[in-house]
Amino acid sequence: MEVAIRKEDLFACIQCGKCTGSCPEAGKTPFNVRMMVRKVLFDEWNEEDLLWFCSSCGACTVRCPRDVRPSEVVVGLRAAMVEAGRVPTSLYQALENTLVQKNPWGRSKNKRDEWTAPLDFQIPFIGDGDLHTLLFVCCVQAYDPRCQVIPRNFAKVLHTAGVPFGILGRKEVCCGNEIRRVGEWGLFRELREENSRNFKRYGVERIVALSPHCMNAFRKEYDGVVQDVLHYTQFLWELIREGAIEPKGEYPKRVVYHDPCFLGKQNGVFDEPREILRAIPALELLEFSRSRENSLCCEGGGGRMFIDVEAGERNGERRVKEAEELGAEVIATACPFCLLNLEDAATVLDAAIEVKDITEILMEVL
Amino acid sequence: MEVVVLAKWVPVTQEEELKLVRGEKAVDLEEIPFRLNEWDTYAIEEASRILEAHGGTGWVVSLGGEEADTALRRGLAMGLGKGALIETEEELVDPFERAQIFKNFLEKKGIKFDLLLSGVQAEDDQFAATGGILAGLLDLPYATMVMGIEEISEGEVTVLRELEGGFMERVRISLPAVLSVQTGINEPRYVSVTGVLAAAKKEREFLPVDEFSEGRKGRIEILKLEFPPPREGAEIIKGDLDEVVENIFEILKEKGVR
Numbered sequence: 001m002e003v004a005i006r007k008e009d010l011f012a013c014i015q016c017g018k019c020t021g022s023c024p025e026a027g028k029t030p031f032n033v034r035m036m037v038r039k040v041l042f043d044e045w046n047e048e049d050l051l052w053f054c055s056s057c058g059a060c061t062v063r064c065p066r067d068v069r070p071s072e073v074v075v076g077l078r079a080a081m082v083e084a085g086r087v088p089t090s091l092y093q094a095l096e097n098t099l100v101q102k103n104p105w106g107r108s109k110n111k112r113d114e115w116t117a118p119l120d121f122q123i124p125f126i127g128d129g130d131l132h133t134l135l136f137v138c139c140v141q142a143y144d145p146r147c148q149v150i151p152r153n154f155a156k157v158l159h160t161a162g163v164p165f166g167i168l169g170r171k172e173v174c175c176g177n178e179i180r181r182v183g184e185w186g187l188f189r190e191l192r193e194e195n196s197r198n199f200k201r202y203g204v205e206r207i208v209a210l211s212p213h214c215m216n217a218f219r220k221e222y223d224g225v226v227q228d229v230l231h232y233t234q235f236l237w238e239l240i241r242e243g244a245i246e247p248k249g250e251y252p253k254r255v256v257y258h259d260p261c262f263l264g265k266q267n268g269v270f271d272e273p274r275e276i277l278r279a280i281p282a283l284e285l286l287e288f289s290r291s292r293e294n295s296l297c298c299e300g301g302g303g304r305m306f307i308d309v310e311a312g313e314r315n316g317e318r319r320v321k322e323a324e325e326l327g328a329e330v331i332a333t334a335c336p337f338c339l340l341n342l343e344d345a346a347t348v349l350d351a352a353i354e355v356k357d358i359t360e361i362l363m364e365v366l
Numbered sequence: 367m368e369v370v371v372l373a374k375w376v377p378v379t380q381e382e383e384l385k386l387v388r389g390e391k392a393v394d395l396e397e398i399p400f401r402l403n404e405w406d407t408y409a410i411e412e413a414s415r416i417l418e419a420h421g422g423t424g425w426v427v428s429l430g431g432e433e434a435d436t437a438l439r440r441g442l443a444m445g446l447g448k449g450a451l452i453e454t455e456e457e458l459v460d461p462f463e464r465a466q467i468f469k470n471f472l473e474k475k476g477i478k479f480d481l482l483l484s485g486v487q488a489e490d491d492q493f494a495a496t497g498g499i500l501a502g503l504l505d506l507p508y509a510t511m512v513m514g515i516e517e518i519s520e521g522e523v524t525v526l527r528e529l530e531g532g533f534m535e536r537v538r539i540s541l542p543a544v545l546s547v548q549t550g551i552n553e554p555r556y557v558s559v560t561g562v563l564a565a566a567k568k569e570r571e572f573l574p575v576d577e578f579s580e581g582r583k584g585r586i587e588i589l590k591l592e593f594p595p596p597r598e599g600a601e602i603i604k605g606d607l608d609e610v611v612e613n614i615f616e617i618l619k620e621k622g623v624r
Contacts, residue, residue, distance in 0.1 A: 083560060083561065085556045085561075087556045096401070099401075099559065100400075101378070108381040108382055109399060110383075110397055111381065184558060184559065186560035186561075186562075187558070
């Protein structure tokens, strides 16, 4: 899993171009994934800086008919740069921060549970009592003021429904999903070790991840330390289906759902977020022309949240414009990176459109 | 070229709610993460570049607890050849005392160097004094706020110093010399976790501070630490977005901002 792609595997590439055809950076940036594979194969790859355009959306890997896994080739090449000490300044800071404070923003690790402060109930520590379902909060939602509302909403729903769960609080550290994708495998291994140790120590049997990026890491890159890993939309849909919670209030708005790459195309969770939205009375669900497997990446993955690159028109803005053309009043999503990028795009464009996490819509109707 | 760099392992306290302990004479660092002092990172990078250009050996030397070994390993991973940790669990706040220990170490170990680099200051106590005092104790020429090392020739180094008001000063100093390096002098290379782990195989010495305590005397005694009093005069502007914006706009206009 952490081994760079072997060059002999790249001989499988038939240069069909499906990778470049689906790449959200192709055309608008000089990064061309098909050319990269070819050049690596012929030892001609010398355009290191282009690698930082990749947002690890995984479209190339999902669509490749020969299982070449181009997005992993990017990770392998980035790893060589990291080991040689050549990383963009903005990424340098994010990596140092993650090493010291266990989150890319460098916020104090002792404040990782500060998002819980406004709640009028206590969320138990996963190690206290007979708790086996862990809410994994993720760095963005633990610290970012815009996103802190998401774990609070989720916790309120579970608290009201009487579902037992716990958190790791200050013991939670970055899942490392993006850290691995920028090529810092050593740091990723450290983070994985620390989280895994805590999962085992506190008897975690089920993880509910708020971010699709964390979910992806636990499912695919943690050696199966916890088998039962869900995204929060899957967990909430379970609760709605069982009747444990019921969206009663009306939400009479036209809502378009944006599939996050790490939830949708990389992990096949397409339906649960939509089912939740469909279960809300009066909500009209719209679809982007590029949805589900073909969803257009918001460019928040693969470390792009921390790396400054000039990547032409932002995909977030393209997304917001398309939502406006569809007549949507709200873009709903279920990933903190997507939320921040789309909301920022809507602000920049001064668009009359709201960007909401699914829990935010749910809180208005429960 | 022989280069020695001083490196300090410091607590990262910026965002912490600090607690005072030991009769309000110390800060509780139990739960606080540590890192290599930022200024020293630049000094190590500068030393590595000098060695890459001129050849020679680089030392990274730290004074602190056993966890400061990570400071050595980072220095080694960045290109220096040898590390030494002068071990003490005491918090040595006095730069005179620290400098005396470093002097004793260099002399006792017989380390001959052309350049000794330190960061301008450490993030924790911010005395910005150890480098200068050490130069004084060793009776060596010294420059601080070094923003560029332009030329190293036989027996001399030309450096750029940052002065007040944005001026730069170019000075030529005879070697051996002590330089205190400012941040921004270079862009330090990233050191991967794997690199730091691998550096554990490089040559390091762990030496008890007692071996270098001759003439050591702290001139500073901490009587009491206090938090600065909360300042007044902040105004929290409330209301909806338009009101807040209007309000701020008025205040800025009143203050003469154009």
